[in-house]
Structure formats: C-alpha cells, structure tokens
Amino acid sequence: MKGEVEAAVEAQVRNRPPQFVDPSLILKVRMEGMLLEDDWEALGLTLLASDEDKNIVLFSSAGDLNALIQRLDAFDGPIPEGQRGRRYEGFVSRIELVSPVAPRDRLGVRMREEGFTDATDLQDDQVYVVDIELWDFGARNARERKAAEIEAFITAQMGDVYDVYIGPSITLLRVAASGRALRPLLAVPEVAYIDLPPIPDLEADELIQMDLQNAPAVLPADADAPVIGVLDSGLNDHPFLAGSIVGQVAFPASLGTADVWGHGTRVAGVAAFGDLRAITPGQPLQAVGRLVSAKVVQDNGSFFERRTLPSQMREAINRLRADFGCRIFVISLGDVRARNEPGRVGPWAATLDELARELDVLIFVSAGNRCPRAGAAVEQGITEYPAYLLEPANRLCEPAGAANVITVGSLAHSSGLGARHAHDAHVRSITNAFEPSPFTRTGPGAGGIRKPDFVDIGGTLVFDAPSARLQGAPMFPEAGLITLNHEFLRQLVTSGNGTSYAAPMLANKAAYILRRFPWATSNLIRALLAGAAAIPAPSANALRGFDEDAKARICGNGLVDTLRAAYSDDHRVVLFAQDRLGINEFAVYRVPIPAEFQTNGRRTIRVALAFDPPVRRTRAEYIGTKMNFRLLRGCEVDDVFEHFRARNEEEGDPPNIPSRFKCGLEPGPNSRDRNTLQAAAKTFTRETTAYGGEYFLVVRCIGGWAEEQEASQNFAVTVELEHQPATQLYARLRQRIRV
Numbered sequence: 001m002k003g004e005v006e007a008a009v010e011a012q013v014r015n016r017p018p019q020f021v022d023p024s025l026i027l028k029v030r031m032e033g034m035l036l037e038d039d040w041e042a043l044g045l046t047l048l049a050s051d052e053d054k055n056i057v058l059f060s061s062a063g064d065l066n067a068l069i070q071r072l073d074a075f076d077g078p079i080p081e082g083q084r085g086r087r088y089e090g091f092v093s094r095i096e097l098v099s100p101v102a103p104r105d106r107l108g109v110r111m112r113e114e115g116f117t118d119a120t121d122l123q124d125d126q127v128y129v130v131d132i133e134l135w136d137f138g139a140r141n142a143r144e145r146k147a148a149e150i151e152a153f154i155t156a157q158m159g160d161v162y163d164v165y166i167g168p169s170i171t172l173l174r175v176a177a178s179g180r181a182l183r184p185l186l187a188v189p190e191v192a193y194i195d196l197p198p199i200p201d202l203e204a205d206e207l208i209q210m211d212l213q214n215a216p217a218v219l220p221a222d223a224d225a226p227v228i229g230v231l232d233s234g235l236n237d238h239p240f241l242a243g244s245i246v247g248q249v250a251f252p253a254s255l256g257t258a259d260v261w262g263h264g265t266r267v268a269g270v271a272a273f274g275d276l277r278a279i280t281p282g283q284p285l286q287a288v289g290r291l292v293s294a295k296v297v298q299d300n301g302s303f304f305e306r307r308t309l310p311s312q313m314r315e316a317i318n319r320l321r322a323d324f325g326c327r328i329f330v331i332s333l334g335d336v337r338a339r340n341e342p343g344r345v346g347p348w349a350a351t352l353d354e355l356a357r358e359l360d361v362l363i364f365v366s367a368g369n370r371c372p373r374a375g376a377a378v379e380q381g382i383t384e385y386p387a388y389l390l391e392p393a394n395r396l397c398e399p400a401g402a403a404n405v406i407t408v409g410s411l412a413h414s415s416g417l418g419a420r421h422a423h424d425a426h427v428r429s430i431t432n433a434f435e436p437s438p439f440t441r442t443g444p445g446a447g448g449i450r451k452p453d454f455v456d457i458g459g460t461l462v463f464d465a466p467s468a469r470l471q472g473a474p475m476f477p478e479a480g481l482i483t484l485n486h487e488f489l490r491q492l493v494t495s496g497n498g499t500s501y502a503a504p505m506l507a508n509k510a511a512y513i514l515r516r517f518p519w520a521t522s523n524l525i526r527a528l529l530a531g532a533a534a535i536p537a538p539s540a541n542a543l544r545g546f547d548e549d550a551k552a553r554i555c556g557n558g559l560v561d562t563l564r565a566a567y568s569d570d571h572r573v574v575l576f577a578q579d580r581l582g583i584n585e586f587a588v589y590r591v592p593i594p595a596e597f598q599t600n601g602r603r604t605i606r607v608a609l610a611f612d613p614p615v616r617r618t619r620a621e622y623i624g625t626k627m628n629f630r631l632l633r634g635c636e637v638d639d640v641f642e643h644f645r646a647r648n649e650e651e652g653d654p655p656n657i658p659s660r661f662k663c664g665l666e667p668g669p670n671s672r673d674r675n676t677l678q679a680a681a682k683t684f685t686r687e688t689t690a691y692g693g694e695y696f697l698v699v700r701c702i703g704g705w706a707e708e709q710e711a712s713q714n715f716a717v718t719v720e721l722e723h724q725p726a727t728q729l730y731a732r733l734r735q736r737i738r739v
Contacts, residue, residue, distance in 0.1 A: 004097065004098040004099065017153075017184040017185075017187060017188065025059070025060040025189060026048070026057060026058070026059055026060075026100075026101050026135070026189040026190070027045075027057070027058045027059075027060070027098065027099075027100065027101070028055060028056070028057055028058075028098070028099050028100065028101050028105070029055070029056050029057075029058060029095060029097070029098050029099075030055050030056075030095075030096045030097040031055075031056060031094050031095060031096065032094045032095075032096050033094050040056075040058055045058040045059065045060055045068070046058065046059040046060075046137065046138075048135045048136065048137060048192075049135075049192075051545065057101065057135070059135060059137045059138075059189075101189070103118070103119040103183070103186035103187050104117060104118045104119060104186075106186045106191055106192065106193055106194055107119075107186070107193070107194065107195070108131070108133075108193040108194060108195020108196065109195065110195050110196040110197075110198075111130075111194070111195050111196055114196065119183045119186045119187075120183075122179030122180075122182050122183050123179045124178060124179050124180040125178060125179070125180070126178065126179050127159075127176055127177065127178055128176070128177065128178075128179065128182060128196075129162075129174070129175070129176045129196070129197060129422070130174075130175060130176075130177070130182065130194050130195060130196060130197070131172055131173070131174055131193075131194070131195050131196075131197050131425065132150060132172070132173040132174075132175060132185060132191060132193075132194050133170070133171065133172050133191070133192045133193045133194075133195070134146055134147065134171040134172075134190050134191060134192055135190055135191075135192045136169045136170070136171070136383075137190055140166060140168070143166055143171045143190075144166055146171075146190045147164055147166060147171055147173060150173060150185065150188070150191075151164060151173065153181070153184075153185070154173075154175050154177050154181060157177060157178065157180065157181035158178070158181075159175055159176055159177030159178065159181050160175060160176040160177070161173060161174075161175050162174045162175060162176065162423035162424075162425070163423055163424050163425035163426060164425060165425040165426045165428070165465055167379050167465060168376065168379055169379050169380075169383055170379050170382065170383065170428075172425045172428065173425060174197065174423060174424070174425040182194060197417075197422070198414075198415030198417050198429040198432070199414075199415065200415075200417050200418050200419045200421060200422060200478070201414050201415075201416070201417065201418055201419075201478035207276060207277065207279075207482045207493060208477050208482070208491070208493060208494065208495065210492050210493055211492060212239065212492065215239075215240075215492060216279055216281075216282075216283065216284060216285045217284040217285065218239065218240050218242065218284065218285045218286070219243075219284045219285070219286040220242060220243025220244050220286075220287070221243070221244040221272070221286065221287040221288070221289055221290045221291075222286075224515075224518075225287070225288065225289045225290050225511070225515060226288075226289045226290070226327060226328055226511045226514045226515055226518075227246060227289060227290045227291070227292055227320075227324050227325055227326040227327070227328070228268075228271050228272070228289040228290070228291055228292070228326070228328045228329075228330065228507060228511055229292050229293075229294060229316075229317070229320040229324070229326040229328065229329045229330070230264055230267055230268045230271060230291060230292070230293050230294070230329075230330050230504070231294045231296050231313070231316055231317075231329060231330070231331045231333070232259075232263055232264030232267050232268070232293070232294075232295070232296065232297065232330075232331075232332060232333065233259050233260070233261040233262070233263045233264035233295060233297050233299070233301060234248070234250070234255075234256070234257050234258050234259035234260070234261075234264045234265075234293055234295040235248055235257070235259050235264050235265055235268050235291065235293030235295075236258060236259045236265050236486045236488065238265060238269070238484045238485075238486075238488045238492075239488060239492075240269070240272075240273070240285060240484055240492075241268070241269075241272065241287065241291065241484070244272060244287040244289075244290055244291055245290070245291050245292070245293070246290045246291065246292050246324055247292035247293070247320075247323070247324050248292070248293045248295075249292070249293070249294055249295070249316075249319065249320075250294070250295035250296075251294060251295070251296055251307075251312050251315050251316045251319075252304065252306075252307065255295050255296075255297075255298060255299075255304065256295065257293065257295055259293075259295075259486045260299035260486075261297070261298075261299055261300065261301045261486075262485075262486035262487070263301060263332070263500065264293060264295065264486075265484050265485070265486035266483045266484060266485070266486070266494065266496050266500075266501070267330060267332045267483075267500055267501065267503075267504050268291055268293065268330075268484070268504070269483035269484030269493075270481060270483050270501050270504040270505055270508065271289070271291065271330050271504035271507050271508055271511075272287035272288065272289065272291060272508070273285060273287060273288075273483075273484075273508070274288075274505060274508050275413065275457060275481040275482055275483070275505070276481075276482035276483060276493060277413075277481075277482050288508050288511045288512050288515070289328065289508075289511035289515070292320055292324045292326055294316040294319075294320055296312050296313075296316055296333075297333065303335075308347070309335075309347070309348045309351075310347045310348060310350075310351040313331075313348065313351050313352060313355070314351055314355060317329060317355050317359065317361070317363075318355075318359070321359050321361060326361070327360070327361050327362060327514065327522070328361070328362045328364070328507055328510055328511055328514065329361060329362065329363045329364065330364050330503055330504045330507045331352070331363065331364070331365050331366070331399070331503070332365075332366045332498075332499070332500035332501070332503050332504065333366075333500075334365075334366060334368040334397030334398060334399070334400060335348065335397060335398040335399075336368065336370075336397050338397065338398030342392075342395065342444075343401075343444065343445075343446065343447055343448050344401075344446065344617070344622075345398065345399065345401045345402055345445070345446045345617055345622065346398045346399065346617070347617065348398055348399040349398055349399035349400075349401055349402035349405075349446065349617075350402070350615055350616075350617040351399075352365070352399055352402050352404070352405050353402045353403050353404040353405065353446075353612075353615040354614075354615065356402075356404035356405055356522065356612055357404055357612040357613070357614065357615075360521055360522050361522055362406060362507075362510055362514075362522045362525055362526070363402075363404075363405040363406065364405070364406050364408055364503045364504070364506055364507040364510070365399055365400050365402065365405045365406065365407050365408070365503060366397075366400065366407075366408060366498070366499035366500050366502060366503040367396055367397070367400045367407055367408060367409040367410070367440055367441045367442070367451075367452045367499045367502075368396055368397030368400055368441040368499060369410075369439040369440070369441065369498045369499055369500070370393065370394050370439055370441055371439060371461070371470055372384075372385075372388045372389075372394070372438055372439065372470070373388070373470065374469065374470070375468075378463065378468055378469060378470060379463065381430055381438060381461065381463055381470045382428060382430050382463050385430050385431075385438055386435075386436055386438075386542055386543060386554070389436060389438075389440065389442050389554050390442060390546075390550055390553065390554070394441055394442055395441060395442060395443070396441050396442065396443055396445060396451060396452075397441060400441070400445070400451065400452070401443070401444075401445035401446045401451055402445065402446060403445065403446045403447070403449055403613065403615060403622065403623055403676045404612045404613070404615070404676060406453050406454065406506065406510075406526065406529075406677075407443075407445065407451045407452040407453050407454075407556070408452055408453070408454055408455065408456055408499060408502045408503040408505075408506050409436070409437075409440040409441070409442065409452035409454070409455040409458075409499060409502060409554065409555065409556065410436070410437035410439065410440040410455060410456070410457070410458030410459065410498065410499045410501075410502040411434050411435065411436060411437060411440075411455045411456065411457055411458065411502070411536070411539065411559065412430075412431035412432070412433060412434065412435050412436070412437050412438075412457075412458075412459065412460035413433060413434075413457045413458075413459060413460070413481065414431075414432075414433045414460070414478065415429035415431065415432060415433070415460070415462075415478075416429055416430075416431070416459070416460040416461065416462045416472070416476060416478055416479035417429050417462060417476075417478055418476070418477070418478040426464070426465040426466055427462055427463065427464050427465065427466075428462065428463040428465075429460075429462055429463075430460060430461055430462065430463060430470075431460045431542075432538055432542075433538060434536040434537075434538040434539055434559070435538045435539055435541075435542045436455070436539055436542065436543070436554050436555065437458050437459060437460050437461070437497070437499075437502075438460060438461045438470065439461060439472075439497070439498065439499070440455070440458070440499055440502075440554070441499070442553045442554050443552070443553045443556070444553060446615070446622045446623070447621065447622045447623055447674065448674060449623075449674055449675045449676065450552050450553075450556060450557075450671075450672075450674075450675045450677070451553075451556065452555075452556040453526075453529075453530075453556045453557060453677055454506055454529065454530075454533055454556050454557055454558065454559065454560055455502065455539075455554075455555050455556060455558065455559055456502040456503075456505040456506045456509075456559060456560070457481060457501070457502060457505050458481070458497060458498055458499050458500070458501045458502030458505070459472060459473060459479055459480040459481055459495075459496065459497025459498065459501060460472070460479050460497060461479060461497070462476055462479055464476075472497040472498075473494075473495035473496050473497045474494050474495050474496065477494075477495040478495075479495070479497050480495035480496045480497035480501070481495060481496060481497065481501045481505075482494075482495050483495070483496060483501065506529075506560060509529070509560055509562045509565070510525055510529065512562055512566060513525055513528055513529070513562070513565050513566050516566050517566075520578070520716075521578045521714065521716055522612070523578060523610040523611060523612060523714060523715055523716035524576060524578045524610070524716035524718075526610035526677055526716070527576070527608040527609060527610040527677075527716045527717060527718045528565045528566075528574070528576070528608070528718055529557075529560050529565055530557050530608040530610065530677050530678070530679040530718075531564075531565065531574065531606050531607075531608035531679060531718045531720050532560050532561045532562075532564035532565035533556075533557040533558040533559060533560045533561070533679070534557075534558040534559065534561075535551060535555045535558040535559070536558065536559050539551075539554075539555055539558075539559075543555075548667060548671070549671070552667075552671075557677070557679050570725070570728055570729065571722065571723045571724060571725045571728070571729050572720065572721070572722040572723070572729065573720070573721050573722075573729050574718055574719070574720045575591065575718065575719045575720075575721075576716065576717065576718040576719070577589060577716065577717050578714075578715075578716040579699075579714075579715060579716070579717075580712045580713065580714050580715070581627075581699065581700075581701040581712060581713055581715065582701065582711065582712045583625065583701055583702075583703040583706075583707050583710060583711070583712065583713065584646065584701065584702065584703045584707070585700075585701055586644050586645075586698055586699060586700040586701070587698070587699045588637065588640055588641065588644075588696050588697070588698050588699075589696070589697040589698075589699070589717070589719075590637075590694055590695075590696060591605075591631070591694065591695040591696065591697055591719055591721075592693065592694060593633075593688075593691075593692070593693050593694060593695055593721075594693065594729065595689075595693065596723065596728070596729060597721055597723055597729060598687065598688045598689045598691075598693070599687045599688075599689060600723075600724070601685070601723070601724045602683060602684070602685055602723075602724060603683070603684045603685075603721070603722065603723050603724075604681055604682065604683045604684070604720075604721075604722045605631065605663065605665075605681065605682050605684075605695075605719065605720070605721055605722075606679065606680070606681040606718075606719070606720040606722070607629055607631060607665060607678075607679070607680055607681070607697065607717065607718070607719050607720075608677075608678065608679040608717065608718045609627060609628070609629050609677075609678045609679075609699065609715060609716070609717045610676065610677050610678075610715065610716050610717075611625075611627045611676055611701075611713055611714065611715035611716075612676065612714060613625040613626070613627075613676060613704075613706065613713065614706045614709075614710060616705070619705055621704055621705060623676065623704065624704050624705050624706025624709075624710065625701060625702065625703060625704055625706050625707075625710060625713050626673070626674070626701075626702045626704060627676075627678075627699065627700060627701050627702065627713065627715055628669065628672070628673040628678070628699075628700055628702070629678065629697060629698060629699045629700070629717065630662065630663075630669075630697075630698045630700075631662075631663035631665055631682070631695060631696070631697050631698075632657065632661050632662060632663065632695065632696045632697075632698065633661055633663055633688075633691040633692070633695040633696070634660070634661045634690065634691035634692060635657060635658075635661045635696075637696060639655065639657065640657070640696050640698060642654060642655055643655055643656070643657050644698055644700065661691075663682050663695065664682060665680035665681060665682045666680055666681060666682065667680055668680075697717065697719060699715065699717055701713045701715070
C-alpha cells in the first residue's frame with residue numbers, strides 16, 4: 001500500500017507540466033465500505049469527490065502525504081503489546097487501491113461519448129471549444145490564482161479564453177484551444193474535468209419568433225378524436241386550435257372562460273400537440289384530440305376561495321364526462337402548502353381517486369415543482385444534482401399522491417442552453433436530455449405506493465450566475481417546451497417548463513392510444529402505458545448511485561413509448577385482457593409461448609396490471625382492495641389452481657410450487673404488489689424449451705376493508721413477448737390464438 005502511495009505521488013510530480021509548479025497533490029483511492037471522510041481530513045486531506053463505486057478523490061495542498069505514510073508504516077509495523085490487531089487497521093484495511101488521477105480520468109462525459117478515451121486522442125492542430133472545470137480544492141482566492149494560471153497558459157498557446165466563472169464552489173473556464181494546448185492541462189492536479197460544452201438548442205428562438213405567415217398549416221382535430229379536458233385557468237381561442245375546441249366552461253360560471261393567467265392555454269397546447277419542436281417542416285399541424293376547458297382557478301392563478309376543491313373537481317369532471325364524453329383529464333395544478341404526512345393524501349386526491357373509479361376516466365396529474373436551491377446555495381443546484389430530488393421537502397404536491405390517477409414527473413428535454421451561451425461560462429446546464437428535471441417532485445404516494453407513475457418531457461433549469469438564480473422558461477426559452485401563448489396576437493407560441501407540461505405530454509400519448517382502442521377501459525390504457533414504459537438510459541446513468549426504490553421514487557415506471565403501447569410488430573406481441581374479479585378470487589390466463597420464443601437469443605416477457613380500488617382517506621389503509629400477479633411455467637394448470645384456491649382448515653396448506661416454475665419477474669412482488677399500477681419483466685438468454693409452450697399468468701384480487709361492500713374489482717392486464725427483430729413472433733402467436 002505504501003508503495004502505491006509513493007508511486008502515485010511520483011507519477012503526479014513527473015507528469016505535472018513545468019508551467020504549473022504548485023506542490024498540491026490529487027490522489028484517487030478506492031475504498032471498501034465507508035468513505036471515512038473524517039479520517040482523511042485528520043490527515044490533512046480534503047475529500048473532493050466520491051462515486052457509487054467507492055472511489056474517492058483527495059486533495060493535499062501541502063504537496064506531501066507524510067501523515068498518511070506514517071499511518072501506513074504504523075500498520076505495517078509490529079502489533080503493539082496488548083492490542084489484538086494492527087495499528088489503524090480499521091482505516092488502512094479498507095483501502096483497496098491508491099493511484100494518481102490519470103489524464104484520461106479528466107476527460108468529461110461528453111468527450112468520452114464522442115470517442116475520446118485518452119489524452120492522445122486530442123489532435124495537435126485541431127481547435128476544440130471546451131469547458132475546464134477545477135476541483136473545489138480551497139478558498140476562492142486559491143481557485144482564482146489557479147484559473148489565472150490556466151488562462152495565461154491557454155493564451156500563451158495561442159488559444160482563446162471566452163469566459164471564466166468563479167463562484168462559491170464552482171470554477172469553470174470556457175476556452176478554444178488546440179489539442180497541443182489542452183493535453184498538458186489534463187495532468188494539472190487541480191483540473192477536475194475537461195469536457196465539451198452542452199449542445200445548444202438552436203430551434204427555440206426560431207420557433208418563438210413564429211408568426212402566422214410562416215406557421216404551418218393547421219387542421220382541426222378529427223371529429224372522432226378523444227376529448228381531453230383541461231382543468232386549469234381557462235383556454236383562449238388560439239388560431240392553432242381552430243375547430244379543435246368543443247367547449248369552454250367555468251366552475252363556478254362567475255370565473256368566466258378566458259385565460260388571463262395564461263397557464264391553461266399553455267397546458268392545452270401541449271395536450272393537443274406535444275412539444276412544438278416536433279413540428280415536421282411542410283407537414284400540417286393537427287391536434288391529437290379535441291379540447292374542452294374547465295376553468296377552476298382565478299385570473300391571478302389562485303384557487304377560488306368560495307368553493308372547496310373536492311366539490312369543484314367533482315362538478316367539473318362529472319359535467320365534462322356527461323356533456324362532452326370526456327375520458328382524459330389533465331390537472332396541472334397542485335397545493336404546495338398541503339402538509340400531509342408521508343404516505344397520506346388529502347381530500348382533493350381522494351376525490352380524484354373516487355372519480356377515476358366511478359367514471360372510468362384517465363386523470364393525469366402533475367407531480368409538482370420545487371426550485372431546489374436559491375440564495376447563497378444556488379450553485380448546489382448543479383453540485384448536488386440529483387441527490388436533492390429525494391429530500392423530504394421535495395415530496396409530491398397534493399393531489400399527486402392519489403392512487404387511481406396517473407401522476408407524471410418531469411424529464412429534461414435538453415441542456416436548456418441556447419446558441420447565445422456558446423461562449424458563456426456564467427450560464428451552466430444542470431441536465432442533459434432525458435435526465436430528471438431539477439424541479440420534479442418525487443414519491444412515494446398514498447400508502448407508500450409507487451409515484452410518480454411515469455415521467456415525460458417537462459423542461460429543465462439552468463444555473464444563471466449573473467442573476468444568482470436557477471432559471472427556466474420563458475426567460476431561457478431553450479429550457480422549456482414550446483407551446484401555445486395565451487396572448488397569441490402578440491406572440492403565437494411561448495415556452496414553459498415544469499411538471500405542468502409533463503402531465504399533458506403523457507395525456508397526448510394516451511389520447512393517441514385511446515383513439516386506436518376507443519373501447520378500452522381506463523385500466524387497459526394504464527396497463528398499456530406501463531407495459532411500454534422504461535427509464536431512459538440517461539436517467540439511469542444520472543441515478544446510477546441510487547437503489548431501485550429511489551429510482552422508482554423519481555422516475556416511476558419511466559418514459560412511455562407511444563408506438564410500443566399502441567402496436568404489436570413482427571417480433572413483439574402484446575396480449576391483453578380487461579376483466580373483473582370477485583374479492584378473494586383469482587384468474588388464470590394461458591400465455592402461449594411459441595417455439596421461436598423458447599430458444600435463440602435474448603427474449604423478454606413484460607407483464608402490466610392496472611386496477612382502480614375504492615379508497616378512504618380516513619382509514620390507516622387507504623386502498624380498499626389489492627391485486628397482484630404471478631407468472632408460472634413448466635407446471636400443470638391443475639397444480640396452479642390447487643396452489644392458489646381458497647382452502648378450509650381441514651384441507652391444510654396448499655401444495656407448494658417449486659421455485660424453478662416461478663418466473664422471477666423484476667421488480668419483485670415486495671416492490672410491486674402494493675401498487676395500483678404494476679409492471680415487471682423477465683429476460684431470457686438461455687434455452688427454455690424444458691418449460692413447454694404454455695405459461696400461466698395468475699391474477700389475484702385480495703380483499704381489504706372493502707371486502708364487505710364490494711362484490712368485485714375491475715382490472716386490466718397486458719403481456720408483451722419480445723424477441724430479436726428477425727423473429728416472426730406475431731404471425732406464430734396470431735395463428736395459435738385463432739386455434
């Protein structure tokens with residue numbers, strides 16, 4: 001171990017560019033178990049960074065590691081008389097590896113994504129625009145001196161320093177320099193990363209300036225398109241919505257229907273069109289659904305003080321369902337002042353749960369927003385992302401914890417930076433595309449159920465040093481979705497960010513699916529959405545240090561792929577059932593497994609279940625019934641029924657089903673069984689012919705406090721079989737199901 005430390009020091013001294021003679025050292029250590037930060041600080045070392053693999057980066061301003069070496073010598077020396085173990089054993093034995101921070105370790109994520117793996121990949125005469133970030137190794141004046149050294153070095157190498165930002169903890173230079181100039185900087189101890197700047201959004205400004213002369217042709221929504229109800233601040237007659245608005249009402253009527261506040265028109269625009277960045281040049285614009293607006297807030301955006309929210313919601317949703325046939329509702333509103341205990345919900349959420357069940361409707365609710373940092377701590381919006389998403393203060397707003405509604409959290413669509421920030425180090429991104437938005441709130445929901453249910457695009461925030469704030473749209477239009485402006489005579493479109501836009505983004509997808517399956521129950525639409533959702537790779541990467549429960553609290557089931565939810569294809573088939581089960585009963589569904597699915601490569605089975613139980617917020621157990629599913633293979637159907645059927649005391653325990661016959665779907669039962677929307681999957685790579693051509697999906701309804709008052713429970717279940725693209729799975733299954 002002592003040899004590793006001495007070699008790391010020698011390598012750093014040897015590789016340090018001669019222009020940088022500062023004696024400071026940076027060391028990388030891999031630990032087993034705890035990081036022991038206090039022990040390192042006692043040795044005069046500062047912890048600069050750590051990761052989920054227990055790698056830590058340490059800083060020594062003195063340029064030596066004498067105190068550490070003394071401990072290592074003591075550990076290697078004789079065991080003191082009267083001691084059972086070596087000196088400092090609890091500390092030294094946890095050190096697995098000590099090494100220098102190599103130049104390749106300082107290549108940032110974007111550079112690695114572009115194929116840069118080592119310093120030698122930087123070409124001598126090619127000019128790169130990069131961000132150079134320093135470790136937070138000391139006081140501001142020390143970082144200023146080091147930044148000035150780097151600036152002088154870049155200038156001497158005929159490079160350009162566009163901007164320098166030095167804040168309470170962040171030091172960043174944006175420079176244009178040749179590979180010849182950048183390579184030595186990868187060996188400067190105080191340099192944390194050299195990386196490519198975020199890719200700017202070049203479309204937002206152009207779209208914001210759109211007028212009717214250069215707007216695309218607009219078609220009204222089809223006469224049979226689903227009706228989407230937007231409960232918000234009203235809706236104005238925007239020209240893009242001509243022929244698509246089927247109603248504008250207010251609850252109470254005295255509020256009027258005009259959208260003075262502007263929020264309702266923006267939300268409705270996303271519900272109708274999604275993010276207008278997706279406009280295809282030359283193609284007409286058409287809303288996916290017809291719109292009806294229910295104004296439920298006042299012109300200043302506040303709730304109407306003379307009505308309770310439960311009565312307002314019940315009247316509005318009942319009326320829109322009865323008068324307009326509305327089955328999709330968007331509620332991008334929330335009460336941040338509701339202080340429900342964790343796992344509890346208020347009257348608003350309970351009312352929405354009741355309505356979703358009574359009326360068989362889809363209610364999309366935004367998870368709520370919270371600006372993570374402000375004031376002197378504003379830089380933590382970058383440095384502590386995404387850990388602050390799990391802070392207690394970041395839990396869901398009322399009514400987002402409701403069990404039968406669809407709660408939607410937010411993902412960033414991009415870095416949020418525009419072309420005007422290309423040379424500006426004082427404006428910095430927090431996210432990349434498809435990472436959790438810095439403002440999105442997190443679960444769990446009522447009774448600890450998984451919330452949010454899904455995430456969708458809702459924009460991002462950026463760090464703006466001049467204003468010392470985290471900023472979003474419309475000040476930074478690139479940070480938000482492009483949608484309709486309520487003051488359309490002044491400006492046709494605007495931008496906005498928040499979970500307020502993620503909810504209608506998912507409602508837009510649901511309208512597409514409901515149009516394809518107009519006979520589908522709301523439970524089936526929910527199950528189809530869940531079966532087609534996955535946490536995007538950038539989100540999984542950003543959350544890689546979190547456990548699965550924490551990831552679910554942020555992203556739920558993930559981002560929905562609309563086409564996957566709506567269609568099967570040659571190698572991927574979706575089977576479904578919408579049904580009803582008596583309390584404490586179970587159903588067994590045969591799942592045909594063609595021979596092609598039993599061999600040859602990677603295959604996946606995904607199961608999703610949705611049900612809408614009765615609720616009562618005054619009970620300790622909020623949900624009145626529970627449901628779950630199990631997937632079995634290789635056993636006889638009679639054995640399945642014998643195992644799951646009810647038995648009296650004389651019959652004793654049911655016969656066991658061996659573990660090898662149980663499909664180990666993930667997440668497992670302990671994680672999913674409490675939820676009203678459940679999804680799990682199993683991937684096979686080995687041959688499974690021994691289990692035969694038929695699996696059994698068991699769906700169970702388990703009575704709770706509602707057992708005495710409910711005869712049965714509605715539900716829907718989907719099963720997706722996916723093989724490699726070359727496999728003709730659809731034709732084989734269709735043939736078997738017809739037989």
